[in-house]
Structure formats: C-alpha cells, structure tokens
Amino acid sequence: MTIQQIYYAIVISDTGSMNKAAEQLYISQPSLTSAIQELEKSVGITIFNRSGKGVSLTGEGREFMVYARHVYSQYADLQERYADPDQIRRKFSVSTQHYSFAVKAFIDLTSSYDTRKYDFSIMEERTREVIEDVASLRSEIGILYLSDFNRTALMKLFRTGNLEFHPLIRCPAYVYLHRSHPLAKKRKIRFDQLTEYPCLQFDQGDNASFYFSEEILSTKEYSRIIKANDRATMLNLMIGLNGYTLCSGIISEEINGTDYAVIPFEDDSDSPNSIMEIGYIIRSNSLLTETCEQYIQCLNKVLKPGSKKHSRHAGR
Helix, strand or coil, X not given: CCHHHHHHHHHHHHHCCHHHHHHHHCCCHHHHHHHHHHHHHHHCCCCEEEECCEEEECHHHHHHHXXXXXXXXXXXXXXXXXXXXXXXXXXXXXXXXXXXXXXXHHHHHHCCCCCCCEEEXXXXXXXHHHHHHHHCCCCCEEXXXXXXXXXXHHHHHHHHCCEEEEEEEEEECEEEEECCCCCCCCCCEEHHHHCCCCEEEXXXXXXXXXXXXXXXXXXXXXXXXXXXXCHHHHHHHHHHHCCEEEECCCECHHHHCCCEEXXXXXXXCCCCCCEEEEEEEEECCCCCCHHHHHHHHHHHHHHCCCCCCCECCCCC
C-alpha cells in the first residue's frame, strides 16, 4: 500500500467515477484501475463496488476511507511543514450549516492567501452531512449549533464519529424576514403573530430527524412550512411569500445584503425562547492545520459583538 494509492482511492471516492478520477489525476483509466486493484489486494478487502453508473464504497470501504483520509491528511501536513515554502499549496475544507458569518470568515481567510497557492472549499450542507464530512475527514472543520433540544442526540453522533464540539457563541432566537414584511418594524415578535405567514426551513432529507433542524424552536407546530435547499432560495421566498425563519440573528450584510431584518423573538409561557450554542466540530485529539486555526480566528472576529461584520439587525 502506497501514499499514491491512498490518494487515488480518495479521489475516486470524492468523484464517484473512475473516469472522472482518472481525468482529475491525469492518468489513464486502466492504470488507475490497476492501482486500486493492487491496493485492494494489499489490504485484503474490496473498497469499491463497480457498476455501469459509477463506483461506490463498500461497507468495509467506508471504514477504510476514514483511516485513509486521516493518513493522507497527516502526510499532506508533513509535506506542507517541511516543503519549500515557495512551493507550498495549502489545502483546507469547511462544511457548515447555512450561516452567512461562516462564509464571511471563509472570505476573510481566503483573502489573506496567494490565489495560486491554495486549494480551499466551503460547503453549505445538511446537518448530518456536516457531521459526516468532518468524521470522514472530507472537511477539517464543521460549523453547527447545539440547543437543549438537540444536544443529547448530536453529542451521541459526535462521540460515534470521534468528534469534539467547541462553542463559539450563545444566542437566543430571532425572527428573520424581509424588510417589506408586515412585521418588519416590530421591536419584538410573538409566535402567535407569525401564524398567518409561512415558516421557511432548510430541508434535511426525507428521513431527517427533528434533531437535525437548522432552525431554533423546530418542535413548534407551524401551520405553514416551506422547505428550501439553499440560502438564495430562502431569501427569495421571504420576498415573494412574506416568509420568515427563526435563527441566531447573526449575519453578514456583505453576504446577504441590507434588505433583510432580524427581530427579537418574544417568548411567553406557551412559546418559550431557546438558546443556540453555535460552535465548530473537529476530529478528537486532532492537530489542526495552521489554516484551520486561522479560520477559527476569522470566525471569532466575525462573531465578536460590536464588530462591523457582526449584526443582530439585518438578517441571517
């Protein structure tokens, strides 16, 4: 088993196709197939299922890939630490729930690097995918939140995936809507005032648990619910349908613009407020790359109260 074979397996897993992987690796498909067959023979398992639709990981292959990504990540860190500084090409990936502040921090991080010398990625995804990405080392860090409602369930998943959670900020619920919304000029908004408007939520998949919801107070009964997959669609639905969502109230106007508002949620005995503890997950006992540490610093700057990049009154 060689580092090159491990890297080939990672690229195949990421692309889901021998053809696409061969193109990305600039080698012939027969050569790639031969290398993977040699790898499977050396480890004594079948890593990939092959079919006319592409390739997929076997059960043993999924377990193998967790270790393979860890080994290759350590190898890449070694190369970065001891290579010629002029030849270093930094790699970094973050998976996050749909937070504009996470994107803003990523922009701040990326702006400090020479565009010719890095390979960065940021993925806004469903909650389960954020957890799986970090557990499988597809991403070095994941951004999500915990609350009294979802904490037990998500912490169990973190332990299973050998992950640890680090808090960044705690915040109560806010109502997020367009400035043209009939309730946009309210100082506070009660739950009963929202009943005639559609509640917007990020889709978590067909069999998703309530615990994966990105919206705080997800256990409430909403008369109208519309689900979307991305922030752009969510913002458009706020304009076209007077929709709203419940969120942290922490936003970046540079990302979402200034046409949206966040209004404090006013709780009562029937609809108590809840606290979101937003933070990041990483592999337990992992040595973070310098790039990841810099990204965490950017997150803290964006989330710092009073910062121009931190707002409670303009959107998610």
